[in-house]
Amino acid sequence: MQTKNHKQKTKNYYLHESAYIDDNVIIGDGTKIWHFSHILSGSVIGKNCSFGQNCVVGPRVTIGNGVKVQNNVSIYEGVECEDDVFLGPSMVFTNVINPRAFIARRDEFKKTLLKKGCSIGANATIVCGITIGEYALIGSGAVVNKDVKPYALMVGVPARQIGWVSKAGNTLKFDENNEAIDSFDNSKYKIKDNNLIVVG
Secondary structure, eight states, rough: OOOTOOSSSOOOSSTTTEEEEEEOEEOOTTOOTTTOOOEEEOOOOOOOOOOOTOOOOOSSOOETOOEEESSSOOOOOTTTOOOEEOOOOTEEEEOOOBBTTTTOOOOOOOOEEEEEOOOOOTTTOOOOOOOEEETEEOOOOOOOOOOBBBBBBTTTTTTTTEEEEETTOBBBBOTTTTTTETTTTEEEEEEEEEEEOOOO
């Protein structure tokens, strides 16, 4: 059921009848929230987002525009997702480094930032307190416990970088000059100082 306390001047988003929305929530136009999901108080969700079945957001979480959240994902306080982030099915966030059931550590939540366009694979775990760079791609089942560079391709436990991906998410193959072209859109990339830069 939907909470009767939820008030928003204009409701130009889709909300499944089984979803539950707390008071003091902002949801952007065109967003879709599906079965059994719960958006907690103080959260802000951008335009044209999609939340699959059994998702939890918040409290006090910020989600950008165009974010796609697959089934069974909980986005806890301390997590921020910029525009066009993809969160695969059943991936996991944490927000405390050393949790104990018998110690309240709500004042110790660590910020986790997912930058524009990055993608997190199914069943991956993102340990709190890190930043995942723009358009990075985290493989399914990876455990990420440190910052990730923009466009980095990360796999494994703990996650390690095995390559670079384009804005479209394709693995890049480099020539002798450390340059690559993505055939998807002919965008050009170059490795410089162990970072990937877009050159055209």
